Amino acid sequence: xxxxxxxxxxxxxxxxxxxxxxxxxxxxxxxxxxxxxxxxxxxxxxxxxxxxxxxxxxxxxxxxxxxxxxxxxxxxxxxxxxxxxxxxxxxxxxxxxxxxxxxxxxxxxxxxxxxxxxxxxxxxxxxxxxxxxxxxxxxxxxxxxxxxxxxxxxxxxxxxxxxxxxxxxxxxxxxxxxxxxxxxxxxxxxxxxxxxxxxxxxxxxxxxxxxxxxxxxxxxxxxxxxxxxxxxxxxxxxxxxxxxxxxxxxxxxxxxxxxxxxxxxxxxxxxxxxxxxxxxxxxxxxxxxxxxxxxxxxxxxxxxxxxxxxxxx
Amino acid sequence: xxxxxxxxxxxxxxxxxxxxxxxxxxxxxxxxxxxxxxxxxxxxxxxxxxxxxxxxxxxxxxxxxxxxxxxxxxxxxxxxxxxxxxxxxxxxxxxxxxxxxxxxxxxxxxxxxxxxxxxxxxxxxxxxxxxxxxxxxxxxxxxxxxxxxxxxxxxxxxxxxxxxxxxxxxxxxxxxxxxxxxxxxxxxxxxxxxxxxxxxxxxxxxxxxxxxxxxxxxxxxxxxxxxxxxxxxxxxxxxxxxxxxxxxxxxxxxxxxxxxxxxxxxxxxxxxxxxx
Numbered sequence: 001x002x003x004x005x006x007x008x009x010x011x012x013x014x015x016x017x018x019x020x021x022x023x024x025x026x027x028x029x030x031x032x033x034x035x036x037x038x039x040x041x042x043x044x045x046x047x048x049x050x051x052x053x054x055x056x057x058x059x060x061x062x063x064x065x066x067x068x069x070x071x072x073x074x075x076x077x078x079x080x081x082x083x084x085x086x087x088x089x090x091x092x093x094x095x096x097x098x099x100x101x102x103x104x105x106x107x108x109x110x111x112x113x114x115x116x117x118x119x120x121x122x123x124x125x126x127x128x129x130x131x132x133x134x135x136x137x138x139x140x141x142x143x144x145x146x147x148x149x150x151x152x153x154x155x156x157x158x159x160x161x162x163x164x165x166x167x168x169x170x171x172x173x174x175x176x177x178x179x180x181x182x183x184x185x186x187x188x189x190x191x192x193x194x195x196x197x198x199x200x201x202x203x204x205x206x207x208x209x210x211x212x213x214x215x216x217x218x219x220x221x222x223x224x225x226x227x228x229x230x231x232x233x234x235x236x237x238x239x240x241x242x243x244x245x246x247x248x249x250x251x252x253x254x255x256x257x258x259x260x261x262x263x264x265x266x267x268x269x270x271x272x273x274x275x276x277x278x279x280x281x282x283x284x285x286x287x288x289x290x291x292x293x294x295x296x297x298x299x300x301x302x303x304x305x306x307x308x309x310x311x312x313x
Numbered sequence: 314x315x316x317x318x319x320x321x322x323x324x325x326x327x328x329x330x331x332x333x334x335x336x337x338x339x340x341x342x343x344x345x346x347x348x349x350x351x352x353x354x355x356x357x358x359x360x361x362x363x364x365x366x367x368x369x370x371x372x373x374x375x376x377x378x379x380x381x382x383x384x385x386x387x388x389x390x391x392x393x394x395x396x397x398x399x400x401x402x403x404x405x406x407x408x409x410x411x412x413x414x415x416x417x418x419x420x421x422x423x424x425x426x427x428x429x430x431x432x433x434x435x436x437x438x439x440x441x442x443x444x445x446x447x448x449x450x451x452x453x454x455x456x457x458x459x460x461x462x463x464x465x466x467x468x469x470x471x472x473x474x475x476x477x478x479x480x481x482x483x484x485x486x487x488x489x490x491x492x493x494x495x496x497x498x499x500x501x502x503x504x505x506x507x508x509x510x511x512x513x514x515x516x517x518x519x520x521x522x523x524x525x526x527x528x529x530x531x532x533x534x535x536x537x538x539x540x541x542x543x544x545x546x547x548x549x550x551x552x553x554x555x556x557x558x559x560x561x562x563x564x565x566x567x568x569x570x571x572x573x574x575x576x577x578x579x580x581x582x583x584x585x586x587x588x589x
Contacts, residue, residue: 058414060414075417078417081416082415092407093411094406095326095406097331099329106322106325107322107411107414109322109325110322111414111415150411
């Protein structure tokens with residue numbers, strides 16, 4: 001359990017990071033930084049180069065060029081890496097015959113982490129009761145938690161988690177969101193990758209978005225909505241409106257020369273606000289079943305998909 | 314981090330899975346049965362208790378050393394498999410990722426694996442000798458032959474057998490680095506040790522030049538280091554075979570060369586590669 005004296009996180013610096021596999025450029029001249037005290041989402045479609053980037057950051061994959069450092073120090077140069085950076089990369093890096101406790105014991109010894117951290121990490125992720133069972137019998141969710149326990153083993157100031165929400169049940173998802181927020185609040189650096197914005201939208205402060213190995217957005221989550229303008233489309237107020245008589249409403253919207261598209265719950269009308277649409281409906285004698293501004297979340301999601309679009313979502 | 318921490322972690326890895334004792338158990342049963350059974354046959358023939366074809370009594374010479382050397386000439390496959398599996402198993406179960414995260418100094422990890430495989434190799438040597446000496450000595454004594462357990466030369470053979478088993482652990486780690494696919498390395502080891510090399514040595518024994526070359530084969534080098542071999546029995550019985558031996562120091566050196574060669578080639582190829 002992270003105590004009162006949680007270690008302060010380092011700043012992750014990625015500079016000109018590139019990885020080519022033969023003729024394929026998996027990661028293309030990436031530059032961004034990740035700051036302590038914040039949860040940063042690392043987003044992009046599957047195959048965008050997220051995992052390769054994280055593995056280069058952790059010294060597992062050799063970059064073709066560029067640098068990835070923690071406060072200026074490469075992973076391989078850290079004196080006790082597990083106590084500086086904790087990483088959870090995939091849910092299957094276990095020997096199935098080993099218990100969770102033994103698994104962590106091995107790496108505590110290898111990384112010179114105090115043995116007492118093994119039980120502490122298991123308790124933090126809620127695996128204490130299953131710690132002496134063979135990992136081969138674990139569910140995917142339990143493996144995810146064990147992966148997280150490995151990341152927390154050295155009580156590190158930096159956490160790098162690759163798709164940590166995959167395979168968790170709803171209660172587990174809620175738990176990990178709160179947990180990530182708490183780690184960041186303690187001053188740690190938290191970098192969480194996901195191919196689904198909606199998975200991390202509720203818990204991240206900043207986002208890094210990549211597509212086809214290139215950076216397409218780096219900044220605050222809220223800024224992603226207005227990035228839409230930069231991405232080539234006007235950012236305009238939008239309203240969701242619906243009626244029991246949809247075809248009549250569609251006519252009225254077309255007559256008023258409003259741009260609209262049909263969605264699951266009515267029409268998404270851009271370039272108009274709720275008041276003007278309410279007026280239009282009233283004067284046209286149309287009954288409305290719904291009238292509300294399109295949410296910020298929706299706009300962020302739209303921008304995200306637009307940014308990574310053609311990326312093979 | 315740190316060479317001692319790395320070795321300690323390797324021992325914990327080994328003792329928290331079943332491989333080490335399963336191999337030990339199979340080794341004990343296999344070698345005990347084989348030495349006891351074949352010891353009974355050869356000792357029976359030599360003492361005349363079992364009648365050989367044609368009624369003559371064959372002489373195998375000094376029976377005790379080759380029987381005891383079953384520990385290595387048959388048992389060497391166990392430390393090789395062990396060394397290869399503790400290395401290739403890391404890729405098989407993807408534990409290579411946490412291993413390199415906990416200690417990014419890959420050569421230190423490799424060094425720790427070699428150290429632990431050498432120690433376990435020697436440990437398998439103790440068990441293998443216990444099995445072959447028990448089986449062999451019981452068989453010899455049963456037919457009134459001398460088990461030679463009081464002789465200094467017998468104990469020298471034991472010591473050299475332990476050294477050979479330790480070196481085979483090293484060779485195993487090297488093979489596991491060179492061929493990181495667990496299935497492929499098991500098949501390679503079993504095919505080479507159980508079929509390819511024995512057939513090569515048998516074929517080579519029909520002429521002097523081939524026998525001179527075959528003495529450098531890994532199994533032949535190991536037998537040279539130990540100073541006795543199962544094949545000696547066959548050769549002394551047939552009388553038509555040519556057997557060339559390295560002396561024991563050079564046999565040991567050849568094993569080190571084999572281990573170093575596979576380890577270095579593996580280091581330059583798979584051990585440095587991207588873990589993804």
